[in-house]
Amino acid sequence: MVGSQHQAQPEASMIDQDAPIIRIEALHKWYGECHVLRGIDLDVGRGERIVICGPSGSGKSTLIRCLNRLEEHQQGRIVVDGTELTNNIRHIDAVRREIGMVFQHFNLFPHLTVLENCVLAPIRVRRQPLAEAQATARTLLERVRIADFADRYPSQLSGGQQQRVAIARALAMKPKVMLFDEPTSALDPEMVNEVLEVMIGLARDGMTMLVVTHEMGFAKSVADRVLFMDQGEIIERAAPTDFFTHPQSERTKLFLSQILNHTIGP
């Protein structure tokens, strides 16, 4: 519904700074028989920070994995910064260059050092000279406070350190959007904060972010909007204050009571 009034927009139009950087219209996805995304409409503004939460299997990871075509969608449209995601491999590569992604399990390249992890894509994809890419990477590693480990291998780092490297690696491509797929779920509790702090810093610097997470503290402090997904649909979308104090749907209320109780704990 949200997207219907924009459907006439020509694809090759000049990119308007006020236009959403990501536009998702009537998105459907099936895994075989299983209908995992059921009509998602979402516009993401430039610099907007969106937190997506919901029970497991609700389709939230699948949704953000569709945005850089790690998953293929079967129906609907995804337009990222003026480029529509289709089977056209050029479009896919163009979109992937502009979108950084941070994974639950870090997915650092174990045969490369921290620095090599961060310069690989800028050199090979952006064709940056080695020295320039290394300088950028070192600045970013400084920013995620891990510069001292530039020459170590990923296996020599803790989970929290690895995830910070993964953030630096994604930022090295100077993306316009950052996707985070449960970035703290695989971490030991004492390491969650060091990663969240980096993400909060990134949000304060104006990065457009879509974050799938159950860290409600993070959502409260930086999100512009919180989306609640269940069974492949966006059930609720609201500013964090409204989302946490006045959830509209019963499913959201149930989910929040479970997750907040769990967070506070006995």
Next chain:
Amino acid sequence: MTERPVALPPSRPRGPDAGALGWLRANLFNSWGNTLLTVLILWGLAVILPPLVRWGFLDSVMSGDAAACRAADGACWAFIHEKLLFILFGTYPHDQLWRPGLVVLVFIVLLTVSCDRRLWRHWLAPLWLVGLGGMGVLMAGGVLGLPAVEDSLWGGLPLTLGLATVGLVVAFPISILLALGRRSTLPLVRGLSVAWIELIRGVPLISLLFMASVMLPLFLPTGVTIDKLLRAQVAFILFASAYLAEVIRGGLQAIPKGQGEAADALGLGYWQKMVAIILPQALSLVIPPLVNTFIGLFKDTSLVLVIGLFDLLRTAKSSLSDPFWHGFYREAYVFIGIIYFSFCFFFARYSRWLEANIKHSQKPL
């Protein structure tokens, strides 16, 4: 009022408490089963070793003629001494033997240089191609004032090393493409790769060699002939590529999906992803089975004798047909056995070192 003893009884000392005797007790006689095994093995060695040493060293004839050999009980190393050049270099013209000799030398130098990981640079592959090309020219001659030597006269160690090395160097990239092809999402590419691998893997090397030497000429227009050595080489490459492809596919399958996704998400193209991320990890995972296959293929080159090429095994066999030196087959086979073993043992040791070396560089400090 505790009943518990204050100190535990001293446990049995585990260290080398009494020098060699303690070591023997701890390692060879520490249980009834092991004692029995130790005794059995010692008995076996006592039965086998003395006659072997007597045959190979004490009673052997190092130099002399066939008559001296026949008079002695031991091995006739004089035979090897006499036939050494023929076994190593086959029917290559006698006055040009420095050429195959130099080829083997250059080969061993190249191999040694390539073992140092610090020298794994971009120039190493071109160096090998230039080296192999140079060796081919040196063997064939016809240029630079070298008399031409037809390849039907080539034989012995250079032939074996050449078949194996050229075969593996050419088959390796093909096998990588086949392994990737078999995992491709494109049905045509996948189908062709599967067909290639399964067809070639499904027949013995010996039948491929026969096909290459007997059947292939039937399909060629009259007057066109392909060199016999080249045909054997092509058959060997086909065979090697199918086997190596399956080993490499095993490595590819062991790489977590997240690695490919991370590369995709960074915008790397398919080949960039494979070359920079997936293959380096997959190949270093499969070093042991890869070297296993290399060793097997190296020894399989000896099958070319069935189509009349003079590889190391064939030259050794032929050297036995000299009427003056009849019947010294044990010596001939032990000798080439040692040559094959030295190369294979070197590969095996090197692969173990390489594996440890690569692992070491990624281990936690």
